[in-house]
Structure formats: C-alpha cells, structure tokens
Amino acid sequence: MLLDILNNLLGGMGNLFQLWNFGLLALGSLIGITAGALPGIAFVNAMALALPFAYFMSPVTAMLFLTGIYVGGIFGGSISSILLNIPGSPGSLPATWDGYPLTKSGKSAKALGIAITCSAIGGMVSAMLMIFFSPPFANFALTFDQPEFFAATFLGLVTVIAIAKGQMLPALASLFGGLVFGSVGFDFFYGAPRLTFNWEVLDGGIHFVVAMIGMFAIGEVLYTLTQNLKTNHRNLKGHTQLPRVKELWDLKTTIARASGIGCMIGVIPGAGGIVGAVISYGVEKQVSKRGDKFGTGVEEGLAAPETAKNATTGAATIPMLTLGIPGSAATAIMMAALMLKGVNPGPILFVQGKELVYTVFAGYLVANVLIVVFGLLIARGFSYIMRVPPAILYAIIIVLSVIGAFAVRNNIFDIYIALAFGILSYFMKRFNFPTTPLVLGLILGPLMERFYLTSLASYGSPAEFLVRPKTAIIMSIAGLFLVWSLWPSVIETIRRIRLKEK
Amino acid sequence: MVDAEKKNKHFSIPLFCLAVGIILLTNLLLDPVIDLQKPQSPGLWPIAMVSGLLLVGFCMLCTAIRTQLREKHNLLAQNNNKQIDHIGVKQKFDFSQQDSDESDHDDRKLFLGIVGIIAYGFTVHYLGFTLATVGIIGYWLFIWNIKSFLKIISTSFVGTGLILVVFVKIGYLPLPKGVGQFHDFTIWLFRTLSLFQQS
Numbered sequence: 195m196l197l198d199i200l201n202n203l204l205g206g207m208g209n210l211f212q213l214w215n216f217g218l219l220a221l222g223s224l225i226g227i228t229a230g231a232l233p234g235i236a237f238v239n240a241m242a243l244a245l246p247f248a249y250f251m252s253p254v255t256a257m258l259f260l261t262g263i264y265v266g267g268i269f270g271g272s273i274s275s276i277l278l279n280i281p282g283s284p285g286s287l288p289a290t291w292d293g294y295p296l297t298k299s300g301k302s303a304k305a306l307g308i309a310i311t312c313s314a315i316g317g318m319v320s321a322m323l324m325i326f327f328s329p330p331f332a333n334f335a336l337t338f339d340q341p342e343f344f345a346a347t348f349l350g351l352v353t354v355i356a357i358a359k360g361q362m363l364p365a366l367a368s369l370f371g372g373l374v375f376g377s378v379g380f381d382f383f384y385g386a387p388r389l390t391f392n393w394e395v396l397d398g399g400i401h402f403v404v405a406m407i408g409m410f411a412i413g414e415v416l417y418t419l420t421q422n423l424k425t426n427h428r429n430l431k432g433h434t435q436l437p438r439v440k441e442l443w444d445l446k447t448t449i450a451r452a453s454g455i456g457c458m459i460g461v462i463p464g465a466g467g468i469v470g471a472v473i474s475y476g477v478e479k480q481v482s483k484r485g486d487k488f489g490t491g492v493e494e495g496l497a498a499p500e501t502a503k504n505a506t507t508g509a510a511t512i513p514m515l516t517l518g519i520p521g522s523a524a525t526a527i528m529m530a531a532l533m534l535k536g537v538n539p540g541p542i543l544f545v546q547g548k549e550l551v552y553t554v555f556a557g558y559l560v561a562n563v564l565i566v567v568f569g570l571l572i573a574r575g576f577s578y579i580m581r582v583p584p585a586i587l588y589a590i591i592i593v594l595s596v597i598g599a600f601a602v603r604n605n606i607f608d609i610y611i612a613l614a615f616g617i618l619s620y621f622m623k624r625f626n627f628p629t630t631p632l633v634l635g636l637i638l639g640p641l642m643e644r645f646y647l648t649s650l651a652s653y654g655s656p657a658e659f660l661v662r663p664k665t666a667i668i669m670s671i672a673g674l675f676l677v678w679s680l681w682p683s684v685i686e687t688i689r690r691i692r693l694k695e696k
Numbered sequence: 697m698v699d700a701e702k703k704n705k706h707f708s709i710p711l712f713c714l715a716v717g718i719i720l721l722t723n724l725l726l727d728p729v730i731d732l733q734k735p736q737s738p739g740l741w742p743i744a745m746v747s748g749l750l751l752v753g754f755c756m757l758c759t760a761i762r763t764q765l766r767e768k769h770n771l772l773a774q775n776n777n778k779q780i781d782h783i784g785v786k787q788k789f790d791f792s793q794q795d796s797d798e799s800d801h802d803d804r805k806l807f808l809g810i811v812g813i814i815a816y817g818f819t820v821h822y823l824g825f826t827l828a829t830v831g832i833i834g835y836w837l838f839i840w841n842i843k844s845f846l847k848i849i850s851t852s853f854v855g856t857g858l859i860l861v862v863f864v865k866i867g868y869l870p871l872p873k874g875v876g877q878f879h880d881f882t883i884w885l886f887r888t889l890s891l892f893q894q895s
Contacts, residue, residue, distance in 0.1 A: 363756050367713055370749040374720065377745055381738035386729045389720060389744050412813065419809045419840070420801045432701060548796050585840030586768060586851055587831040592813065593859055601869055606821050613817045617810055625709060642739040652734055 199329055206552030210253065210560060216573050219557050222262020223564040227572045227689065228579055229263070230270020233280045235414070237267020241527040242410040243591060245403060245534070246598035253535040254550050258557045260531055264524050265507050265561035266568065269313040272500060273573050274433070276305045285467025285503045288475040292488060299491055303435035309492055309500045310569040312435055312449060316501035317562035319453040319634030320460060320508030325555045326514075332516040332544035342518070343656050344645035345668035350519045352461050352672040354631050362679065364662050366625045372635020375400050382644050383651075395607040402637045403530045404599045404608045405615045409629050410523065412616025415588045417623050434573050436566075445497045448478055452498040456505025461512055462521065467503040474502030504565075508558050513537050514581040515551060517640065523630050526637055534602070582583050702851040713753030720746045744797040808839045824874025829856045857889075864891045 210216060223243070228679045229240035241263050248256035271286030276293035289309060296305035300514045338346070355365050378389045379399025390396040437445075452474040478498035488495040511528070518540035525563035532539050537547060544551055572579065599612035620678035622629050649658060659665050702865045723729055724746065730739030812835050819828040833852040842848060864886065873882040886892050 244866075246863070246869075249869070297889065346877050363752060364760060366752045367749070367756065370745060373745040374742065374749055377742035381741075383736045384734065384738050386738035388727070388738055389723060389729060393721065414808065416809050416813070419802070421807045476857055502708070573814065583840075583842070586855070588840070589836035589851075590855060591860075592816065592832060593829050593855070594824075596816065597863055597871065600820075600871065602843075603868060606872055609820055610817050613813050616813065622805070627709075638744065641804045647736045647739070 195330065196326075199326060201546055202393070202552040203325060203555060205549065206554075206556035209549060209553040209558040210258065213484075214310040215255055215258050215553070216559075216560075218251070219262045219561060220257040220564055220568075221261040221560055222442060222542060223266035224262075224568050224572070226266025227273070227565070227568050227684030230267040230286075231273040231572060231576060231579065231686055232389035232587075233278070233282055233583075235276050235418075235423045235591075236240045236284075236410075237263055237270065238410050238523045238527070239591070240267055241524055242407050243594045243598065244409065244592060245527065245531060246601050249601055254553050255531055255539045255656060256531045256535060257528060257550065260555060261557040261657050262561050262564070262643065263596050264528070265317055265504070265558065266565060268504055268507055268524075269310070269317075269569060270572070271678045272309045272313065272503075273306065273569075273576055276496075277332075277573075277576060283467070285471050285506075287468065288471045288503075291475065292490070292492050294508050295489070295491030296496065298325050301491070303433045304493075305491075305496060306434040306569075306573050308445075308496050310434065310566055311442065312445070312452075312500040313504040313569075314562045314565045316453050316456055316503065317507055317565065318559060320457050320505040321555065321558035321562060322508075323457050324558060328516050328551075328555075329544055331512065332541040335516050335541035336515075336545075338541070338664070339662075339663045340645050340649040340652060341662055344649055344661060345643060345665040346513075346517050346647060347642045347670070348673070348674045349518055349520060349668050350513070351634065351638055352675050353521070353612070354634050356480070357674075360627060361626070362683075363645035364625075365631045368622065368627050368629065369635045371633035372632035372637075373639040374589060375405065375606050375632070376402075376636045376639030377643065382640075383647055394607075398603070398605075399400055399640070400611055400636065401602050401608065402633065403602050406509075406523070406527060406530065406633055407595050407598045408615025408632060409619035410527075410610035411591055411598075412613060413619025413623060413629070414617060415591050415595075416620040416640055418584065418588060420620075426589070432599035434570050436570075441493075442571035443492065444608075448482070448494045448497045449501050451477060451481070452501035453505045455534065456502035457509045459502070460509025467506050469480035470502040470506040471499035474498045477615045500580070504562070511554075511558070515543065516541060518641075520634065523633055526633055639673045705756070706764060707816075710753050710756035710760055713749055713756065717746050717750035717753055721750065766830060812836060812839065820872050822875055822878065824878045825871040825880055826856060826860065826885060827874070827878065829859065860886075860889070861892055 204259070210219065225240055226237050227242070229235045230237045241260055244260060244263055248259070251259065251632065254469070265282065268285055269281030271284075272293065274282040275286040275289035276281050276297055279290050279294040280299075281287045281290055293305045296302065351369065355362065355369060373387070376399075379397055380387055387397050442449075455474045455477060456470040458505040459473060462469075475488075475495065475498055479488045479492055482488070482492070482494045484492050484494065510522050510525050513521050514525040514529050516539075518538060520529045529539055537543065537550065595612060595616070596609050599608045600606065602608055619629050621627075650656065659669060722742065724739050724743050727739070731737060732739055732743075812832060815835075816828055816832040819831065823831075830852045833855050834848045837848045837851060860871075864871060873879045
C-alpha cells in the first residue's frame with residue numbers, strides 16, 4: 195500500500211506541475227495569504243468568492259486553486275496579528291499574544307520568520323498525515339453501508355456542537371436552523387415538496403453553495419461596513435528574517451507537539467484552526483520552561499499556535515475526501531467545488547478519481563512550500579496591501595457573490611437567497627451566533643435524511659443503527675463527545691448547588 | 697445599551713426561534729402532501745428538525761428567564777449592601793456579554809447596506825446585471841464615505857467592465873440581461889463591446 199501511495203503521489207506531482215495547475219495553486223496561495231492578512235476578510239470569504247471562478251476550471255484545477263487559498267489563508271492572518279495586533283482570521287488570534295510583543299520589542303522580522311517557517315512545517319506534517327492516512331481510511335470506508343454513513347454524518351454534527359462548548363445553545367439553534375433550511379424542497383423518497391409555502395421556486399431546495407456565498411461573503415461585507423474598520427497603516431515594516439537551522443532546532447519539540455495537536459484537532463469536525471492554535475498555545479505554556487513568560491514575546495509561544503493552526507489543514511480535509519463529510523466551512527467550500535463539477539467526494543473517489551485525489555495531496559505539500567515564498571513577499575508589501583480602499587474591495591465582493599450565487603443553477607432566485615443569507619449571517623454574527631453549524635447543518639442535513647431513509651428502506655428498523663458494530667462504535671463516539679461537551683455544565687451546576695447549601 | 701434593550705435582546709432571539717418553529721410546524725402538519733402514515737414519510741425529517749429548533753428555542757427562553765431572575769436577585773442584594781457571591785451569576789448563554797461589541801455597530805450604515813443589497817438583488821433581474829452592478833458599486837463607494845464623484849464613476853464603470861470581460865467573455869456565463877428595453881440595451885452593449893456574438 196505504501197508503494198502504491200508513493201507511486202500515485204508521484205503521478206499527482208506530475209499533474210500538479212503542469213503550468214495551469216501549478217499557476218492556479220500559486221495564485222490561490224497568493225490570494226489566500228493576502229485575504230488572510232487583510233483584517234475583515236477571512237480566507238473562508240476568499241474561498242467562497244473563488245467558487246464562481248471554479249466554473250471555468252477542471253475539478254483538479256479548482257481544488258488546487260481552493261487548496262492554495264485555504265493553506266495560504268490560514269497562515270496569512272498571522273501577518274496582521276504580528277504586525278498590527280489585529281488577527282486577520284480567528285485562528286491567528288494566539289499569534290497576537292506573543293507575536294505582537296515581539297514586534298513591539300523591534301523583532302517583527304524574527305516573529306514573521308518564525309510564523310512563516312512554523313506554519314509551513316505544521317502544514318507539511320498535516321499534508322503527510324493526509325497522504326498516508328486517507329487511502330487506508332478510504333479503503334475502510336468502502337465497507338460502510340447506509341447506516342454507517344448516517345452514523346458518521348451524525349458524529350460530524352455532534353462534534354460541531356461539542357466544540358462550541360461555551361455557546362452550546364446558540365450553536366444548536368444555528369445547527370437546527372441549517373437542518374430546517376436543508377429540508378426545504380422536494381423530499382428524497384416521494385418527491386413531495388416540503389416547507390415551500392406553495393412557492394415553486396423553493397421546490398428545488400436551498401442550495402448550500404448559495405447559502406455559503408451569502409453567509410461568508412455578503413454577511414462579512416455588511417459586518418465590516420458597520421464596524422468602521424480603519425486600515426490605514428502606511429509605515430508598517432514587514433521585513434522578514436527566517437530562523438536559522440539552530441534556532442529551528444531549539445524549537446523542535448514545540449513544533450513536534452504542536453504538529454501532533456494540530457493534526458488531532460484538525461480531524462475533529464467543527465474544531466478548525468482556532469481550536470488547534472489555542473489548545474497548542476495552552477499546552478506549550480504548561481510544558482515550556484519559559485511558560486510563565488508567555489505573552490511577553492516568547493518564541494515558543496508564537497511557534498506553537500502557528501504550527502498547530504496550519505497542521506489542521508490537511509487533517510481537516512481527510513473526512514471530506516474519504517467520507518464526503520466536511521468538518522469546517524473551508525472544507526465544505528472545497529466539497530461544494532467538487533460537487534459543482536459533478537464529482538462526489540467519498541471512498542469511491544479514491545478508486546475512481548485517484549488522479550484528482552493525489553494531485554490534491556501534492557497540492558497540499560507544495561502549497562505549504564509556497565507559504566514561505568509568498569509569505570516573505572506579502573509581509574514585505576503588507577503596508578501597500580493595506581492601502582487598497584476597503585470600499586472597492588467590498589463592492590467587488592458583493593458583485594462576485596451575486597455572480598457566484600446565480601451561476602450555481604443560473605437561477606435569479608438564488609441571488610435573493612444568497613442576499614437573504616448574507617443579512618441573516620450579519621445578525622448571527624452580531625448576536626454572537628456561530629454560522630458554521632448552520633452551514634454544516636444545511637450540507638449534512640439532506641445527506642443524513644437520505645442515509646436515514648435508505649437505511650430504513652434497506653433494513654426496516656432504526657434499531658439497526660445500534661446493532662451494527664461499526665455504527666454502534668461511531669454512535670458511541672458521538673455519545674462520548676456529547677458527554678464531554680456537557681460535562682463542564684454538570685460540574686458547574688453541582689458546584690453552584692454545593693455553594694448554595696453552604 | 698439601556699436595560700430595556702438588553703432585556704429585549706435576551707428574549708427576542710428565543711421568541712423568534714419559537715415563532716419560526718411554530719409557523720413551520722403548522723405548515724408541515726397542515727400540508728396534505730405530507731402524509732405521516734406513509735413509511736419514510738416526507739414530513740418526518742422536517743418535523744423532527746423543526747421540533748429540535750422549537751426545543752432549543754424553549755431552552756434559550758428558559759435560560760434567558762433564569763438569567764433575568766438572577767440579575768434581579770443580584771440587584772436586590774446589591775441594594776441591601778450585602779456581599780454578593782458572583783459565582784454562577786453569569787450564564788454561559790448570556791447576550792449581555794456581547795453588549796460592548798454591540799455599541800461599535802453603525803446602524804445607519806447597516807440600514808443603508810441592507811437597502812443597497814436588497815435593491816441590487818431586485819434590479820439585477822429588471823435592469824440586468826450590467827446596469828445594476830454599475831449602480832451597486834457606485835452606491836457602495838458612496839456609503840463607504842468616498843465622496844469623489846470621479847472616483848465613484850470611474851471605479852463603477854471599470855469594475856463592471858472587468859467583471860463582464862471575465863465572466864461573460866471568458867467564462868460564457870449567461871448573466872441576467874434585464875427585461876424589456878433593458879434587455880435590448882444589454883444585448884446592444886455586449887455586442888458593441890464584443891462580449892458575445894449571438895443574442
């Protein structure tokens with residue numbers, strides 16, 4: 195199997211280094227780092243906006259383009275974190291804790307160098323995990339029947355909720371909102387329209403790509419408009435000094451730990467870069483000899499979250515490629531691009547679409563190398579990028595969103611849906627409701643319904659979900675996640691009761 | 697933010713979820729197409745999901761009521777100059793935590809933004825993509841405090857032109873052309889700019 199993987203990976207590399215493929219991966223990386231670095235535009239917004247361009251591309255090229263934006267974007271946020279103390283994306287928040295103090299003490303070049311190198315190393319480790327873990331996992335997933343897929347989808351939804359610990363109810367409301375939106379339109383079995391209010395345009399349902407474009411692009415534009423964001427930083431110095439081999443060697447245990455944490459967190463649906471980065475920072479603070487000095491500009495405090503953040507990228511892609519279950523907004527957009535091009539991700543893809551899968555794997559490896567090249571370049575030109583008037587940028591984003599929404603089904607009504615989701619997303623963000631559960635509910639809801647109904651049709655009883663060994667194991671893991679997420683609330687209630695008694 | 701507004705926000709979201717849930721559930725239960733007697737009934741799944749939404753809305757409402765009662769209790773305790781134990785006062789689901797962030801929002805711009813977006817959605821169909829896009833780019837620059845008329849006009853036209861070249865000429869995307877005379881205008885414009893050959 196190992197030889198097979200290496201052989202296929204070589205083929206993937208061959209595909210990747212065709213001019214058009216490599217050019218778009220590089221362009222994606224450049225766009226991703228830039229979007230990530232600009233406060234107010236997250237890489238997910240850039241990915242959503244890239245969808246309309248995916249129509250002109252082959253599935254392989256579209257995936258490489260999105261891979262470039264994803265991998266580059268998740269790093270890009272650190273540039274503004276380190277130089278401005280403003281995280282470009284949520285995952286870059288921990289970079290402000292030790293990155294910005296380094297900048298204040300005149301070591302911004304060193305801080306940027308550490309961030310770039312560690313992000314690239316974390317991303318490479320994650321890409322390797324994806325390359326060597328995905329094919330055997332996909333082989334295993336080939337033995338899945340409908341109940342197992344139902345259980346896996348259920349696990350995906352449960353983990354999304356479990357991760358939103360402090361925001362359990364808003365996350366649940368968001369998720370059920372997504373599940374309700376997902377059940378609009380014709381049903382899978384009888385073709386009966388549901389929740390359409392006799393409105394024929396809704397018979398086809400709400401396409402998740404349309405909703406995603408609205409939520410991640412239009413909603414973000416509205417949010418930024420009302421925030422009066424000031425982005426005038428003309429005197430920034432973005433020079434970068436890559437760490438020497440000895441300096442990197444000193445950080446080896448930090449990087450190894452953070453890579454491991456990032457990869458583990460990345461596989462969990464809903465966790466993403468921010469969770470990986472924060473947990474990694476916390477762990478490093480506990481184990482580092484200089485833990486008490488974290489927050490004052492300690493190199494380990496910057497290296498750990500940077501490595502972990504990018505180490506989530508490849509790992510997060512594993513469930514999307516092998517099971518067709520996206521665990522984050524970014525991988526959901528990648529799945530959308532594949533589905534728009536008529537490719538269904540899942541274990542079968544590893545049999546029928548090896549060329550695509552291994553080219554994407556190669557893309558992840560090379561995208562992490564490109565981070566170093568473009569990271570240096572963009573950090574240097576950061577002050578110029580910050581001069582782009584946000585008004586122009588956001589006007590173009592709205593127009594591209596409308597094109598993207600229209601292009602999904604060439605339907606004018608989808609434009610209205612995207613705009614409505616944009617407004618909904620604005621209010622959700624304003625009232626601190628997480629938007630990712632809604633999107634995942636919208637994507638996974640119809641899948642879950644289909645798996646549930648076909649399971650019932652094949653096996654007759656819902657008890658099948660508990661008696662089949664694989665399904666029972668997956669359901670038990672979902673149960674454990676639920677207990678884990680509810681545990682702090684239970685402890686707090688017990689503590690409160692005890693305090694009252696005293 | 698004043699207390700009354702805070703309270704409204706505590707209750708408005710759960711009540712909104714409950715109201716939406718009740719409307720959707722009623723719609724599903726009254727729909728003759730959705731026959732719950734059928735095996736794998738088409739109504740089963742949406743009813744389960746809407747019920748979930750209702751349940752969450754109810755839990756949120758309970759949490760909001762509990763939070764408010766606690767706040768009242770603490771206020772009374774404060775008035776009595778008693779030592780207050782703050783443990784357990786703040787709820788995890790507590791919208792007041794976001795109040796500081798709330799005040800940063802410019803509601804006038806929000807209103808203008810939403811109006812612009814809705815207007816764009818509707819004008820795309822009637823005026824066609826080209827004219828509506830020129831309009832929205834200009835409008836957006838204007839509400840973002842760009843006052844130079846020249847900048848607004850030039851950016852609107854150049855931006856729209858570039859988008860048309862990329863998506864119509866290169867991407868062959870059949871973007872909305874408008875209705876009636878606006879449709880004819882779009883066709884004429886596309887032909888004049890050599891964006892496509894056939895009508």
